[in-house]
Amino acid sequence: MKTNSSQPANQIITQGEQPQTLRLIGLIVALIVTLEVYRRVFLFLREGTADPWLIFGTSLLWGIGGVWLLFVLVTSIVDLLPTKAARNIMPWVFALPAISLVFYYLLIPTFRTFWLSLLDFESVKFVGLDNYAFAFTSPAMLESFKNTLIWIVFGGGMSVILGLFIAALADRTRPGFEVTVKTTVFLPMAISMVASAVIWRLVYQYRPGTDQIGLLNAVNVAFGGDPIAWMISRPLNTFLLVLILIWMQTGFALVVFSAAIKGLPSELLEAARIDGASEWQSFFKITIPYIQVTIISVTTTIVIFSLKVFDIVFGMTGGNFGTQVIANEQYSLAFRDFNNGRGAAVAMVLLLAVLPVVYFNIRDFGKESKGF
Amino acid sequence: MKHTKIALAVTLVTASLATLALAQSTKTINIFGAFGGAEAAKFQAVIDVFEAKNPGVKVNYSTSADFNTVLNVRVQSGDYPDIAGIPQPGVMKDLAAKGALAPVAGATSSLIRKNYSPAWADLGKANDKKIYGVFHRVNVKGLVFYNKAAFEGAGYKVPKTWVELQALTKSMESSNTAPWCVGMESGGATGWVATDWLENIMLRTQTTKIYDQWISGAVKFNSEPVKNAFKVLDSIWGNPKAVYGGKGSIAATSFLDSAKGLFTKAPQCWLHMQGSFATDFLQDEIKKDLDNKVGVFVLPMINTKLPQTLEVGGDQFVMFKGKNRPEVQKFMSFLATGPSADAWSKLGGGLFPHKDQNLDAYKNKIERSFAEIILSAKSARFDASDAMPSAVNQAFWKGTTDWVTGGGTLDSVLNDIDAAYKK
Numbered sequence A: 001m002k003t004n005s006s007q008p009a010n011q012i013i014t015q016g017e018q019p020q021t022l023r024l025i026g027l028i029v030a031l032i033v034t035l036e037v038y039r040r041v042f043l044f045l046r047e048g049t050a051d052p053w054l055i056f057g058t059s060l061l062w063g064i065g066g067v068w069l070l071f072v073l074v075t076s077i078v079d080l081l082p083t084k085a086a087r088n089i090m091p092w093v094f095a096l097p098a099i100s101l102v103f104y105y106l107l108i109p110t111f112r113t114f115w116l117s118l119l120d121f122e123s124v125k126f127v128g129l130d131n132y133a134f135a136f137t138s139p140a141m142l143e144s145f146k147n148t149l150i151w152i153v154f155g156g157g158m159s160v161i162l163g164l165f166i167a168a169l170a171d172r173t174r175p176g177f178e179v180t181v182k183t184t185v186f187l188p189m190a191i192s193m194v195a196s197a198v199i200w201r202l203v204y205q206y207r208p209g210t211d212q213i214g215l216l217n218a219v220n221v222a223f224g225g226d227p228i229a230w231m232i233s234r235p236l237n238t239f240l241l242v243l244i245l246i247w248m249q250t251g252f253a254l255v256v257f258s259a260a261i262k263g264l265p266s267e268l269l270e271a272a273r274i275d276g277a278s279e280w281q282s283f284f285k286i287t288i289p290y291i292q293v294t295i296i297s298v299t300t301t302i303v304i305f306s307l308k309v310f311d312i313v314f315g316m317t318g319g320n321f322g323t324q325v326i327a328n329e330q331y332s333l334a335f336r337d338f339n340n341g342r343g344a345a346v347a348m349v350l351l352l353a354v355l356p357v358v359y360f361n362i363r364d365f366g367k368e369s370k371g372f
Numbered sequence B: 001m002k003h004t005k006i007a008l009a010v011t012l013v014t015a016s017l018a019t020l021a022l023a024q025s026t027k028t029i030n031i032f033g034a035f036g037g038a039e040a041a042k043f044q045a046v047i048d049v050f051e052a053k054n055p056g057v058k059v060n061y062s063t064s065a066d067f068n069t070v071l072n073v074r075v076q077s078g079d080y081p082d083i084a085g086i087p088q089p090g091v092m093k094d095l096a097a098k099g100a101l102a103p104v105a106g107a108t109s110s111l112i113r114k115n116y117s118p119a120w121a122d123l124g125k126a127n128d129k130k131i132y133g134v135f136h137r138v139n140v141k142g143l144v145f146y147n148k149a150a151f152e153g154a155g156y157k158v159p160k161t162w163v164e165l166q167a168l169t170k171s172m173e174s175s176n177t178a179p180w181c182v183g184m185e186s187g188g189a190t191g192w193v194a195t196d197w198l199e200n201i202m203l204r205t206q207t208t209k210i211y212d213q214w215i216s217g218a219v220k221f222n223s224e225p226v227k228n229a230f231k232v233l234d235s236i237w238g239n240p241k242a243v244y245g246g247k248g249s250i251a252a253t254s255f256l257d258s259a260k261g262l263f264t265k266a267p268q269c270w271l272h273m274q275g276s277f278a279t280d281f282l283q284d285e286i287k288k289d290l291d292n293k294v295g296v297f298v299l300p301m302i303n304t305k306l307p308q309t310l311e312v313g314g315d316q317f318v319m320f321k322g323k324n325r326p327e328v329q330k331f332m333s334f335l336a337t338g339p340s341a342d343a344w345s346k347l348g349g350g351l352f353p354h355k356d357q358n359l360d361a362y363k364n365k366i367e368r369s370f371a372e373i374i375l376s377a378k379s380a381r382f383d384a385s386d387a388m389p390s391a392v393n394q395a396f397w398k399g400t401t402d403w404v405t406g407g408g409t410l411d412s413v414l415n416d417i418d419a420a421y422k423k
Helices: A002-006 A009-015 A017-047 A052-080 A083-116 A130-137 A139-170 A175-190 A193-203 A215-222 A236-262 A266-274 A279-290 A292-307 A311-316 A326-336 A340-371 B002-023 B037-053 B067-076 B089-098 B106-115 B118-123 B148-153 B162-173 B192-205 B208-216 B224-237 B255-263 B276-281 B326-335 B338-345 B365-376 B390-404 B410-419
Strands: B027-033 B057-063 B083-086 B134-141 B143-147 B178-180 B269-274 B294-298 B310-320 B380-382
Touching: A017 A052, A017 B002, A052 A083, A052 B002, A083 A340, A130 A139, A130 A340, A139 A175, A139 A236, A139 A279, A139 A292, A139 A326, A175 A236, A193 A215, A193 A236, A193 A311, A236 A292, A236 A311, A266 A279, A279 A292, A292 A340, A311 A326, A326 A340, A326 B067, A326 B390, B027 B067, B027 B326, B037 B057, B037 B134, B037 B326, B037 B338, B057 B326, B067 B089, B083 B089, B083 B326, B089 B310, B089 B390, B106 B118, B106 B326, B118 B134, B134 B192, B134 B276, B134 B326, B134 B338, B134 B365, B143 B148, B143 B255, B143 B276, B148 B294, B162 B178, B162 B269, B192 B208, B192 B224, B192 B269, B192 B310, B192 B390, B208 B224, B208 B380, B224 B410, B255 B269, B255 B276, B269 B276, B276 B365, B294 B365, B310 B326, B310 B365, B326 B338, B390 B410
Parallel strands: B027 B057, B027 B083, B178 B269, B310 B380
Antiparallel strands: B083 B310, B134 B310, B143 B269, B143 B294
16 A cells, blocks of 8 residues: 555556455455454443443543544545445445434334333333323323423523513623623523532522521521521422523523524614614514514424423422422333333323424524525 | 554554453452442442452442432343342342342352341342342431430430330420421432331331231221321421421421431430431531430330331342352352451441341441341331332332422322322
8 A cells, every 4th residue: 555655646547456456355354353343342341340441441442543443444445436436425424323323312212112102111011002191190290291381481481581681681782791791691501400400409498497508598587587498389399490490591592682683684773763663662573573583493492491301300309399390200200110111101292292392493493594 | 644544543453452352351240239429438348358358359339329220221221230239129029020130149048047137038038039139238227316415414314115205205395496307308219218207107006017018018008007107207297396497397408417406506406216327417526426425216116015126228239140150159158247247347337237247346336236236136127118119119208208298188198109009
């Protein structure tokens, strides 16, 4: 190979055929060897008995170096094929890994979950729709449906409304101030859900007596109130949990809305002002219709987020005290009660609830990109 | 450029193959258990003793905060550890029934017969009557802790009977400090403090036969014996003067914080009922001087006609199918002997049921006294909720939590728990 590349160009053309076939065979052998090593590495990692650092190093090495090696080998092989074939195959070299991962990690599990939802708790007997009957009648699930609705309506609604108003107001302030406001409101987005649950546990902390370490109760006691055990006061506790979602998602809504408002042509607003429209009128009659598509996609994104909410409830109340939501109930059924059938059925119900919203989200996303 | 690529690739392949070959030549035992943190560090001392005696064998202990979930997922996917330390006999029986476990070898089972009382050997048996589990660290529940200095300073006497205890708490109510500290908040596991109380009341009001039938589901939750236990519990928890912060604070207070209430600057309460492990929850300065600061008595029997029965708990170690290699069996046998207990008991925070353990090894007198309580018990029963099927255990936790926080009437809560038996 080395001699080949250092030889003059005319020699490559005349002697090209022979070394190329050899090279192809060599590369294919190398590919087979690599795949075999990959198989062994996989078995080794699955065994998991070696020193943790060895496992860590091996997975790092083969997660990066191995993928690189496979990529180099496959692209080199494709490069040696006739130009037309190479052109047709090359896109698949790039797309196939992603497609097969989606197939393996999303499609197969979805169908398997559906199948499990028709079987009993240990996935042996076929029980038909019994698990779905459970999913729509059990007290815990009815409570979850009710609470999830609160999450969507109150959580989604407040995040969008707050985000929109802060974006509209911040747009009218000095740029420096606007950046500060936007950064402050956006910051919670950067915190993981479980970490926010930990933060808010401290805010809602309750102790009997007068010494309060929880922020909310400290304020409450300072103004002469009695400390309240927030997390066990129904139905207030669900709303207090939703507040965490609003705290996190308002920043997301704000940033997207702010960008959309900035895209609003200033001539439109100027014309409206000249025609004598008030600020309120121009906001509701011009700004909002103009960014409508953005509002819909932000709303649907937050609604999907609220439907799937798990970490906050898991971290704050564990689904106790009347705060259960669908995703946490699914976890409890599948991984605490070890009831595969019921867990799978609830997962399918959740999937069915999310699908129309996803469809809405994608449809409008398509509209938006057509507009550009 | 081409050169570096090829060199890189060749190094990658050969280096990996070499380490793989190397890694397979050492003998390792992988243990997956429910306890972590300080407890895992103390278990490491047990492992160190074993490794010193068996050169060439490496023992790895790993844990997960969500132990049951992870173990179940690993079993489903066939990714067995060699040994698992399981806190719930119900889980062990499920796994044995699924055929995922290997019964202990003959050598181990004769050690168990020699070093344990029959009750512990029975707790390690699955439905097929074979021994699968070796108990190592255990605990005893239904202990009442008190602040020695404050308790004796107030002139209180340790009650010997339930009537005396009631009279004692009555007189405590008129002091400025509440009789009991109770906290049951424990994240996703909220409820176990309440089930522990109820189980202890059951063992003090009902025969062990009824208790066993309650575990197996023959005695329903919505039945007189269980309802009565709830009523006894309500006579304490439901009395606003009897619990620090009142009933409303129980579910909002962490079980870890409630134990500390005995030793706050102005004590919040006189008494705290918990398992032997509660000494770990106390303030650091108290933990350093347990013998002088902490007093303990066993919750007295309510029905005095019944013999005293202890509630116990503990992790049992089981071997998985196809993993019973000689070195794994050797470790299981080691756990059934006294030296494995002494390695931990001298560090504190662990009680052991081994008859051949060295009681002098215990770090402090209070733990030694717990161990003596365990060794001398004529009758013991395992934590009932842990012995019930997982779904029932979960429903029991949730049901008691709902009952305490006003999420349902006693009847509706009991019916909900009974419904969990139907899958």
